[in-house]
Amino acid sequence: MSKNSENIDFSIVWKKIHSELTVEEEDRLQGWLAESKDHKDYFDKVIAFYKNGSQFESETDLAKKAWPGFSKKINAQLPRRKSRPMFFWGAVAASIVLFFAILTILKPALFQEEIPMQVDSSIIPGSEKAILMMDDGSSYNLSSGKALSLEIDGAEISSQGTTLKYNSNKEVVKEVKYNTLVIPRGGQFNLTLADGSRVWLNAGSSLKYPTAFVGKDRVVELTGEAFFEVSRNKEKPFKVLSQGQVVQVLGTSFNISSYQEEGEIYTTLVEGKVNVYLEEVPENPLLLSPNQQSVFIKGQNTIEQRMVDVEEYISWKEGWFYFKDKPLEAIMQDMARWYDVTIKFDNEQAKKLPFTGKVRRYERLEDVLKLLEKTRDIKFKIERRTITIN
Numbered sequence: 355m356s357k358n359s360e361n362i363d364f365s366i367v368w369k370k371i372h373s374e375l376t377v378e379e380e381d382r383l384q385g386w387l388a389e390s391k392d393h394k395d396y397f398d399k400v401i402a403f404y405k406n407g408s409q410f411e412s413e414t415d416l417a418k419k420a421w422p423g424f425s426k427k428i429n430a431q432l433p434r435r436k437s438r439p440m441f442f443w444g445a446v447a448a449s450i451v452l453f454f455a456i457l458t459i460l461k462p463a464l465f466q467e468e469i470p471m472q473v474d475s476s477i478i479p480g481s482e483k484a485i486l487m488m489d490d491g492s493s494y495n496l497s498s499g500k501a502l503s504l505e506i507d508g509a510e511i512s513s514q515g516t517t518l519k520y521n522s523n524k525e526v527v528k529e530v531k532y533n534t535l536v537i538p539r540g541g542q543f544n545l546t547l548a549d550g551s552r553v554w555l556n557a558g559s560s561l562k563y564p565t566a567f568v569g570k571d572r573v574v575e576l577t578g579e580a581f582f583e584v585s586r587n588k589e590k591p592f593k594v595l596s597q598g599q600v601v602q603v604l605g606t607s608f609n610i611s612s613y614q615e616e617g618e619i620y621t622t623l624v625e626g627k628v629n630v631y632l633e634e635v636p637e638n639p640l641l642l643s644p645n646q647q648s649v650f651i652k653g654q655n656t657i658e659q660r661m662v663d664v665e666e667y668i669s670w671k672e673g674w675f676y677f678k679d680k681p682l683e684a685i686m687q688d689m690a691r692w693y694d695v696t697i698k699f700d701n702e703q704a705k706k707l708p709f710t711g712k713v714r715r716y717e718r719l720e721d722v723l724k725l726l727e728k729t730r731d732i733k734f735k736i737e738r739r740t741i742t743i744n
Contacts, residue, residue, distance in 0.1 A: 367397065477719040477739065480557055480692045482516045484543035489531035489565075496543065506531055509548060509565035522548040522566035534562045537578070540694030547574070550585040551592065554671045557691040558613065579611040581671045595633065599650045599657075602629045602639070609668045616687070619650040622667040630657060673715050675722075679708040682732070686743070693719045700744035704732050 366379050375383065387393050483497040494502055502513040507529070510521040518535060537543050537555045545553040548566045555561060559578025572592045584592045586605025594601040596612035599619050606626025612619040621630050623646055629639035630648040632655060640648055640657050647662040669676035670688075677685055683705035686697045692715060699705055713722055723734040723741070735742040 477693050477695060477736065479716045479719070480540040480542060480694070482543055483538060483541040484518070484555070485536040485538070486513075486518065487534040487536060489533065506565055511565070517544040517546065519546040520548040520565060530564045530566050530568055532562055532564055534560055536560045538694075539691050547572075549587065549590075549592075552583040554581040556580065556670055557694075576610055576612055578613055579609070579670070581607070581609045581668055583607045597652065598633050598655075600631055600633050600636065602631075603627075608642075609671075611667070613687075617652050619652070620647055620667065621650075622647045622662060622664055624664055624668060632657065669712070670715065674712055675715055676712045678710050680710075681705060682707045682709060682726075682743070685709060686741070689719065689722070689741075694739065695719065696740045698740060698742045700742055701732070704743050707731055 366375065366383050370380075370383055387397060481497075483495075486494040486496055486502075488494075488506075496502065496513050496518060497515055499515045500513070501515065502511065502518075504511040508522060509531075511533075512519050512521075535543065535545055535555060537557055537559045539558050541557050543555050545555065545561065545563075547553065547563055549572055551572075553561060553574075556579035559576070559580060561577075561580060562575040564573075567590060570590060572587070572590050574592075574594055576594050576596045582592075582594065582603075584603050584605050584607070588604055592603045592605075594610060596610060596619060597614070599612070599621070601608070601610060601621055603626065606628060607624040608626075608628055609622045609624070610619065611622075621628070621642065623642040623644055625644055628642050630642060630650070631637075631639040632650075634655075640659055642648055642659070645661055645664055647660055647667070649658045649660065650656075651658070663678065666676050666678055675685070675688060675692075683699070689695070690697045709726065711725075713725070719741075720736065723736075726732065727734055733744055735744075
């Protein structure tokens with residue numbers, strides 16, 4: 355190892371692997387890599403280390419590992435395991451933060467002797483993937499590494515595999531077409547609409563939208579969950595339709611959770627102001643301010659308003675599961691969509707058990723379930739892609 359390897363903080367290398375560097379940190383890393391071939395070779399070994407599935411035992415362990423000791427571990431373990439996707443194994447190594455344990459799932463039993471979970475498979479987390487449905491019925495499979503470039507009636511459509519972007523600077527001379535972006539279970543994707551508004555779509559969601567916004571309104575239709583950052587345009591209000599609810603904004607950021615299988619629609623405001631109303635009763639809107647949430651109760655056609663901790667409802671966008679006194683059934687619904695698994699409760703009482711915690715969405719499902727299991731109130735069994743809880 356080059357002596358100069360110790361001149362850069364390992365956290366910068368880790369953040370590079372996980373695409374979390376600031377501009378200043380990126381410049382520092384690139385300068386360090388350019389100093390010598392040894393630095394580049396060393397960095398390549400770190401990448402390989404993560405690809406091979408190596409991981410540290412705890413946050414304390416990571417803190418104690420200086421560059422020399424870390425280098426020995428890399429060199430000793432490089433060839434031993436079959437290469438696996440860096441997206442997955444890098445994220446497992448990120449669990450060094452010991453996310454969930456620090457916030458404690460709840461009980462002193464967290465520190466009791468661990469009972470092995472019954473597992474017969476390894477279930478990896480979701481990733482960037484989507485299906486773009488065109489107006490004419492054709493479709494495109496979008497995923498990491500797959501590029502797309504189209505032009506339809508003046509609208510330029512492009513994707514590099516993690517985000518889809520529309521650009522309609524050209525004059526639209528024909529009828530506006532509608533596209534639908536479908537996010538399967540086990541997926542997520544980022545979309546930039548023709549007006550510059552950005553949308554983050556969660557697993558099991560879909561968004562229907564025009565390739566260009568014409569007329570007096572900008573209207574999209576959502577099923578599932580999405581976070582919106584709407585470009586401000588006083589002349590054209592932005593509206594999100596979802597199962598009988600309408601959210602109307604001028605320019606702001608907010609989250610909507612509107613899954614068909616759930617009994618409520620949650621609209622959580624981060625910045626700006628929005629009007630929320632029933633599609634059948636537009637004359638009676640509910641105005642939300644930051645840190646407020648509306649709850650549309652399906653079947654009752656009522657909308658309630660409350661103050662919330664916004665982070666709990668938008669943390670999925672930043673790569674976290676975050677819940678406060680959330681029932682296990684609701685938690686497992688989120689897990690089922692993200693890991694694309696089936697959930698089965700053998701113990702009905704377990705559905706109501708409340709949990710508080712924060713865990714990265716990129717951990718193996720087994721690791722997450724083991725932490726939940728430490729409460730001694732529940733046990734999980736994984737058989738292929740079915741999770742049984744008793």
